Amino acid sequence: xxYRSVEKGDRISEYTLVDKIGQxxxxxxxxxxxxxxxxxxxxxxxxxxxxxxxxxxQEAVFQHELDHPNIVKTIGLDTKHDPxxxxxxxxxxxxxxxxxxxxxxxxxxxxxDIAVQACEALDFAHxxxxxxxxxxxxxxxxxxxxxxxxxxxxxxxxxxxITDLGLGMFPARPGSEIVMSxxxxxxxxxxxxxxxLFYMAPxxxxxxxxxxxxxxxxxxxxxxxxxxxxxxxxxxxxxxxLNPVVTxxxxxxxxxxxxxxxxxxxxxxxxxxxxxQRAKEAFLLKLVAQGTPALExxxxxxxxxxxxxxxxxxxxxxxxxxxxxxxxxxxWVLAAVALFLLAASAWGFLxxxxxxxxxxxxxxxxxxxxxxxxxxxxxxxxxxxxxxxAIDGQSLGVGPVSLPHPTWRRHVLRFTKEYYAPRELxxxxxxxxxxxxxxIVDAATGREIGVQDCERGLRLAGVELTRLKxxxxxTTPGVDNAEVRIDDKLYGVTxxxxxxxxxxxxxxxxxAGYDDxxxxxxxxxxxxxxxxxxxxxxxxxxxxxxxxxxxxxxVSTPPDAVVYVNSEERGRTPCDLDLPAGRHQxxxxxxxxxxxxxxxxxxxxxxxxYELARVRARVTFDSDPRGAxxxxxxxKVGVTPATAEGVESGSHKATFVLEGHYDQSASFxxxxxxxxxxxxxxxxxxxxxxxxxxxxxxxxxxxxxDGRAAGRAPLSKAVETGRRRIRILGxxxxxxxxxxxxxxxxxxxxxxxxxxxxxxxxxxxxSDARPGEIYSRSEKTPAYYADIYEVTNEQYLQFTQHVRETxxxxxxxxxERRDPPLTHEPVLWKDARYNGPRQPVVGVTWYDxxxxxxxxxxxxxxxxxxxxAARGKTGWTYPWGNDWAMPERRCNASGKDDGYEFTSPxxxxxxxxxxxxxxxxxxxxxxxxxxxxxxIGSKISVQGKVLRGGSFLAREYNTTTMxxxxxxxxxxxxxxxxxxxxxxx
Numbered sequence: 001x002x003y004r005s006v007e008k009g010d011r012i013s014e015y016t017l018v019d020k021i022g023q024x025x026x027x028x029x030x031x032x033x034x035x036x037x038x039x040x041x042x043x044x045x046x047x048x049x050x051x052x053x054x055x056x057x058q059e060a061v062f063q064h065e066l067d068h069p070n071i072v073k074t075i076g077l078d079t080k081h082d083p084x085x086x087x088x089x090x091x092x093x094x095x096x097x098x099x100x101x102x103x104x105x106x107x108x109x110x111x112x113d114i115a116v117q118a119c120e121a122l123d124f125a126h127x128x129x130x131x132x133x134x135x136x137x138x139x140x141x142x143x144x145x146x147x148x149x150x151x152x153x154x155x156x157x158x159x160x161x162i163t164d165l166g167l168g169m170f171p172a173r174p175g176s177e178i179v180m181s182x183x184x185x186x187x188x189x190x191x192x193x194x195x196x197l198f199y200m201a202p203x204x205x206x207x208x209x210x211x212x213x214x215x216x217x218x219x220x221x222x223x224x225x226x227x228x229x230x231x232x233x234x235x236x237x238x239x240x241x242l243n244p245v246v247t248x249x250x251x252x253x254x255x256x257x258x259x260x261x262x263x264x265x266x267x268x269x270x271x272x273x274x275x276x277q278r279a280k281e282a283f284l285l286k287l288v289a290q291g292t293p294a295l296e297x298x299x300x301x302x303x304x305x306x307x308x309x310x311x312x313x314x315x316x317x318x319x320x321x322x323x324x325x326x327x328x329x330x331x332w333v334l335a336a337v338a339l340f341l342l343a344a345s346a347w348g349f350l351x352x353x354x355x356x357x358x359x360x361x362x363x364x365x366x367x368x369x370x371x372x373x374x375x376x377x378x379x380x381x382x383x384x385x386x387x388x389x390a391i392d393g394q395s396l397g398v399g400p401v402s403l404p405h406p407t408w409r410r411h412v413l414r415f416t417k418e419y420y421a422p423r424e425l426x427x428x429x430x431x432x433x434x435x436x437x438x439x440i441v442d443a444a445t446g447r448e449i450g451v452q453d454c455e456r457g458l459r460l461a462g463v464e465l466t467r468l469k470x471x472x473x474x475t476t477p478g479v480d481n482a483e484v485r486i487d488d489k490l491y492g493v494t495x496x497x498x499x500x501x502x503x504x505x506x507x508x509x510x511x512a513g514y515d516d517x518x519x520x521x522x523x524x525x526x527x528x529x530x531x532x533x534x535x536x537x538x539x540x541x542x543x544x545x546x547x548x549x550x551x552x553x554x555v556s557t558p559p560d561a562v563v564y565v566n567s568e569e570r571g572r573t574p575c576d577l578d579l580p581a582g583r584h585q586x587x588x589x590x591x592x593x594x595x596x597x598x599x600x601x602x603x604x605x606x607x608x609x610y611e612l613a614r615v616r617a618r619v620t621f622d623s624d625p626r627g628a629x630x631x632x633x634x635x636k637v638g639v640t641p642a643t644a645e646g647v648e649s650g651s652h653k654a655t656f657v658l659e660g661h662y663d664q665s666a667s668f669x670x671x672x673x674x675x676x677x678x679x680x681x682x683x684x685x686x687x688x689x690x691x692x693x694x695x696x697x698x699x700x701x702x703x704x705x706d707g708r709a710a711g712r713a714p715l716s717k718a719v720e721t722g723r724r725r726i727r728i729l730g731x732x733x734x735x736x737x738x739x740x741x742x743x744x745x746x747x748x749x750x751x752x753x754x755x756x757x758x759x760x761x762x763x764x765x766x767s768d769a770r771p772g773e774i775y776s777r778s779e780k781t782p783a784y785y786a787d788i789y790e791v792t793n794e795q796y797l798q799f800t801q802h803v804r805e806t807x808x809x810x811x812x813x814x815x816e817r818r819d820p821p822l823t824h825e826p827v828l829w830k831d832a833r834y835n836g837p838r839q840p841v842v843g844v845t846w847y848d849x850x851x852x853x854x855x856x857x858x859x860x861x862x863x864x865x866x867x868x869a870a871r872g873k874t875g876w877t878y879p880w881g882n883d884w885a886m887p888e889r890r891c892n893a894s895g896k897d898d899g900y901e902f903t904s905p906x907x908x909x910x911x912x913x914x915x916x917x918x919x920x921x922x923x924x925x926x927x928x929x930x931x932x933x934x935x936i937g938s939k940i941s942v943q944g945k946v947l948r949g950g951s952f953l954a955r956e957y958n959t960t961t962m963x964x965x966x967x968x969x970x971x972x973x974x975x976x977x978x979x980x981x982x983x984x985x
Contacts, residue, residue, distance in 0.1 A: 376457020526611025
């Protein structure tokens with residue numbers, strides 16, 4: 001026979017059932033709270049039939065075997081109880097199916113993080129010899145949290161737990177049959193599919209075919225494909241064909257994981273996880289390298305849009321059940337997301353600041369044109385159609401309604417109807433004079449529903465309201481199985497308990513041999529009404545007259561509401577009232593909750609239970625000066641002047657944050673639905689600046705603070721407090737400036753990695769000149785400074801970031817091609833053989849080298865300056881002497897003789913010049929400022945730019961007098977550069 005049915009409030013073991021949170025093919029899952037330990041929650045699965053008992057027991061045993069952070073833990077099991085139950089760990093959040101239904105297509109980094117954690121769980125299970133066999137979104141629980149990871153704000157984390165091992169198997173155990181799941185709604189709304197069948201590997205559907213861990217890899221591949229595209233892989237489409245954000249690396253991973261031939265699939269989830277991590281790194285590096293607009297920065301550095309953006313106008317979710325934040329161990333995913341944000345921060349921080357200024361500018365512009373009226377109407381209709389619609393507090397009447405030529409400014413729409421949850425939508429103006437749009441936001445959740453063009457008007461069709469419900473319980477003392485008809489429809493028999501739509505309903509109670517009883521009952525939202533109906537045998541008068549008063553038990557959620565009956569105070573809930581038969585006016589009053597008024601019909605003893613609605617109100621915020629970001633209880637509201645819709649009643653804390661000012665907090669309390677009369681305001685105190693004192697051994701050089709010119713060294717300047725980025729001659733230092741404090745920074749030649757080359761004569765050229773070399777002669781140069789090392793990749797990266805973020809080409813050579821402007825990014829930067837941080841930058845043109853040197857406050861050397869830095873007054877063939885052989889390792893040996901097959905990190909080899917300059921012969925050839933000229937008769941021909949120093953490809957042929965030429969736009973793995981600076985003493 002079927003098991004006993006259970007309902008909310010029933011007791012299972014030491015736990016009380018709170019909410020039904022899911023239903024699968026074999027059981028119903030309830031959230032339950034410990035009866036004596038408040039706030040301790042578990043999940044309890046109860047089979048729907050005796051046939052599901054075996055799967056319940058199997059799931060409990062399997063999960064008990066698997067103690068892993070990404071697998072739901074077993075707490076208890078009782079198969080003898082009626083009904084049987086399985087108690088397991090409760091995960092705050094929802095399953096992946098529900099997450100995708102709400103969030104749509106997931107950004108690739110989030111989808112990868114979820115898949116990698118699932119891989120970790122499955123790898124652990126496979127190591128124990130257990131195959132899940134039913135991997136699908138419903139069995140992947142995901143908890144979303146926003147955690148502080150730096151002083152830039154919060155980041156979104158996804159914590160994953162695998163559950164539902166009821167179909168799992170041990171090695172050599174026969175496979176279970178295909179089971180069709182009851183709930184498998186699609187996320188995209190394009191197709192409606194049901195069943196686990198679509199997630200099963202081909203071998204699972206072949207009779208007698210042995211199933212191993214590779215079947216779970218196939219199923220996880222289907223889940224990954226669905227997270228990236230919102231579709232199942234039913235055809236030949238690659239994920240990138242459905243979602244252009246998806247990279248080729250993810251296409252290849254999905255293709256391999258979904259291979260019909262399991263020998264061509266990934267052979268372990270560990271191997272799959274490794275490829276996913278590499279794909280994520282490649283995705284993030286691609287975003288940073290391209291500066292793609294698909295990556296937008298949200299509040300305080302949080303990364304948002306990484307998916308195509310399209311959200312339909314759907315119903316709001318009305319829920320009165322509070323969510324409790326679960327506590328879970330922060331695992332390795334924290335480091336992964338931190339790496340994600342750090343990778344983006346190289347360019348994202350400036351974009352965030354720029355976006356903040358642009359937002360404030362747009363707000364000011366919207367205020368200036370607030371009187372602008374659209375050329376078309378605002379047309380609105382709701383479901384149900386009889387809902388009353390108001391805009392900015394003014395009623396427009398019952399829908400559908402039309403408001404001609406509304407102004408292009410912020411509007412609040414409110415929809416109300418008796419027995420339905422009220423709903424508010426906010427229309428926020430976005431765009432420009434040439435492109436006017438409204439951003440539509442659900443005020444209760446703060447969630448953006450969509451963005452619509454509005455120049456010719458705006459139509460909001462089918463705004464859905466949620467019907468409220470109440471519960472009615474009817475008993476017939478001494479008589480069971482009496483029919484209960486509601487509004488002429490048979491609903492069941494007594495004892496009867498059911499949720500009904502709020503409203504007035506006609507009840508009829510009937511049983512053969514007894515007189516029928518009819519009555520009307522008004523069901524209020526959130527109420528619980530109990531009626532005890534005394535049935536009288538047909539043809540027989542009642543044994544006694546009905547009492548003149550009836551005992552009524554009143555309960556409210558939350559309790560302790562003041563009870564007024566006919567305007568007379570009668571105590572606080574819960575309470576028992578003796579009331580005369582008839583109709584009474586009942587009112588429940590509690591601070592921070594709406595007053596609940598209802599007409600109470602008393603005809604028999606019974607009970608009433610009412611749920612009070614929390615008050616919400618609109619609150620405005622302002623600051624002096626304006627432009628401060630406002631946070632209410634840690635959640636961002638906007639930039640002053642700002643408005644928060646639907647702030648819950650009670651005490652709150654508002655925090656105002658403005659760069660250059662101390663954070664200011666203000667407490668306020670919401671007690672009614674009326675908007676707060678005056679704005680919550682803060683007067684922000686400016687943080688006293690600190691003083692930056694910079695000294696440099698090279699006097700008169702330009703000092704940059706956070707990328708902006710601040711003066712010349714020595715420098716003493718007031719700067720804003722916080723972390724500041726100081727750049728001198730391409731060398732960067734990070735300092736922290738405290739309010740009112742002095743920060744001193746001193747840079748010597750060693751810090752700047754430069755050497756001073758004194759003025760005077762030296763022997764220039766070769767006494768035994770080879771073709772192209774200059775014959776020896778005496779030359780004289782003024783004093784100058786030369787880089788000790790060739791410019792490295794990490795130094796050059798700072799320059800390209802500056803160009804990408806600012807688009808500043810003001811210091812580039814006048815002859816540089818400008819249409820489009822050069823990005824100055826080296827062509828070999830993605831080649832792992834040459835892209836180490838301390839390897840010399842290669843693959844750069846002469847124009848790239850010129851632009852970097854000018855950005856760093858230096859210049860390219862003449863070939864005379866280059867040669868003097870390489871040999872001084874010695875006249876040596878090599879920087880270290882006239883003999884090729886020397887005791888130290890050299891970086892100009894062909895092949896691997898010096899320990900490096902290609903370029904080496906700068907300065908790791910010996911053979912420094914008399915002035916301490918490294919790699920003047922070997923490693924890479926170096927651009928000089930001069931043209932390479934040849935004279936034929938009286939005519940001079942320019943053949944390109946001079947290159948000096950030779951590269952890693954030659955040995956003794958690299959000398960201090962060797963000269964070569966290449967066109968200015970030439971790029972090569974053997975060409976880099978170093979810089980010089982005039983000594984202006």
